[in-house]
Amino acid sequence: MAIEIRVNGKTHRLDVDPDTPLLWVLRDTLGLTGTKFGCGIAQCGACTVHVEGEARRACVTPVEAVAGKAVTTIEGLAEGDTLHPVQQAWLEEDVVQCGYCQTGQIMSAAALLDANPKPSDLQIKTAMAGNICRCGAYDRIAKAIRRAAGEPS
Amino acid sequence: MNVRPFVNRSIVASLISALLLIAAACGGGAPEQNVDDPLTAVAEFASIGDEAARSKALFVEAGRVIQHPRCLNCHPSDAHPRQGELLAMHEPPVVRGEDNHGESPQRCDTCHQGANVDHAGIPGHPAWHLAPLQMGWIDRSLAEICEQIKDTERNGGMDMKALLHHMEEDSLVGWAWHPGGDREPAPGTQAAFGALIRAWIETGAHCPDGEEGAHTVSAAPWNADCQSCHELLFE
Numbered sequence: 001m002a003i004e005i006r007v008n009g010k011t012h013r014l015d016v017d018p019d020t021p022l023l024w025v026l027r028d029t030l031g032l033t034g035t036k037f038g039c040g041i042a043q044c045g046a047c048t049v050h051v052e053g054e055a056r057r058a059c060v061t062p063v064e065a066v067a068g069k070a071v072t073t074i075e076g077l078a079e080g081d082t083l084h085p086v087q088q089a090w091l092e093e094d095v096v097q098c099g100y101c102q103t104g105q106i107m108s109a110a111a112l113l114d115a116n117p118k119p120s121d122l123q124i125k126t127a128m129a130g131n132i133c134r135c136g137a138y139d140r141i142a143k144a145i146r147r148a149a150g151e152p153s
Numbered sequence: 154m155n156v157r158p159f160v161n162r163s164i165v166a167s168l169i170s171a172l173l174l175i176a177a178a179c180g181g182g183a184p185e186q187n188v189d190d191p192l193t194a195v196a197e198f199a200s201i202g203d204e205a206a207r208s209k210a211l212f213v214e215a216g217r218v219i220q221h222p223r224c225l226n227c228h229p230s231d232a233h234p235r236q237g238e239l240l241a242m243h244e245p246p247v248v249r250g251e252d253n254h255g256e257s258p259q260r261c262d263t264c265h266q267g268a269n270v271d272h273a274g275i276p277g278h279p280a281w282h283l284a285p286l287q288m289g290w291i292d293r294s295l296a297e298i299c300e301q302i303k304d305t306e307r308n309g310g311m312d313m314k315a316l317l318h319h320m321e322e323d324s325l326v327g328w329a330w331h332p333g334g335d336r337e338p339a340p341g342t343q344a345a346f347g348a349l350i351r352a353w354i355e356t357g358a359h360c361p362d363g364e365e366g367a368h369t370v371s372a373a374p375w376n377a378d379c380q381s382c383h384e385l386l387f388e
Binding site for chain 2 (some may be wrong): 043062114
């Protein structure tokens with residue numbers, strides 16, 4: 001069954017089972033490997049993408065659920081050569097240690113700031129609680145989000 | 154310019170192992186599915202001669218559904234959904250949000266789909282969301298819940314007809330009898346539950362009192378493993 005999805009502004013017509021997880025389609029079918037497989041059960045946040053601007057865990061989202069909708073992955077977050085403010089802040093705060101979770105962290109943080117441009121520290125903690133970082137870089141993640149929000153980091 | 158995460162295979166394997174351990178520790182621990190827990194049929198209450206007493210008894214029986222984890226988990230009296238048979242804190246930690254659908258970037262549909270996702274153990278329904286705060290049932294006695302259900306100020310403005318429809322026909326409520334996975338279904342069937350509510354309304358919608366009316370279900374305290382996860386993450 002053919003399913004049409006729009007990823008990072010480009011429309012793809014896919015011949016995949018409708019219940020295939022979006023993550024599989026992104027990584028294996030479209031070759032967009034920036035989105036990571038972590039736990040596979042929506043407990044870690046590594047696979048977070050945006051669907052119509054809202055954060056979604058791609059590992060548990062059947063591709064049929066996003067048919068005709070706009071999907072944004074980490075590869076499509078920047079505007080051309082201009083990084084998204086969260087990506088820029090990530091570099092400036094030197095957030096990354098191993099880097100495996102950062103795609104999901106950045107996508108969640110971007111969705112947070114889209115919905116709440118000036119989150120409090122508690123709101124940042126609450127919002128990012130679904131994204132696990134094995135390296136324990138939470139302090140730097142929060143700092144980068146504050147920086148991206150234009151607050152003192 | 155794109156940001157491309159770099160990957161180390163051994164780190165990935167370790168991360169996945171750690172995550173699976175966390176998921177196992179925080180999964181809610183549902184027991185074996187209960188396949189035979191019928192509700193007492195309305196006809197069985199005919200022997201209670203006093204109509205008010207019959208009405209109260211009908212509600213107490215319906216209360217076995219209302220105070221079942223499948224219903225209580227999404228009727229919390231605070232800002233957080235619960236999960237599992239012990240009404241454990243939702244993992245990952247989430248908040249109800251202004252529209253009871255969570256707060257970005259952790260809206261209900263960030264993870265919950267239009268149907269259950271069995272491989273991940275995630276329940277689903279197209280309308281997955283929390284009941285409004287004023288409809289919270291956890292930590293409230295059955296008598297308090299009964300009064301609350303009848304109060305249009307606290308039940309979303311539902312008259313008895315709308316209330317009956319919610320209980321008897323709403324498909325999100327109906328999920329409680331077909332929860333899938335290893336989740337225990339609510340007692341009986343939605344039709345039997347609806348019949349109890351209908352009969353309760355027809356007998357004057359009296360609320361239970363005394364010992365039966367005092368029945369209260371409280372949420373489980375934080376799972377110790379999850380508590381330590383969160384202290385590690387955020388404290």
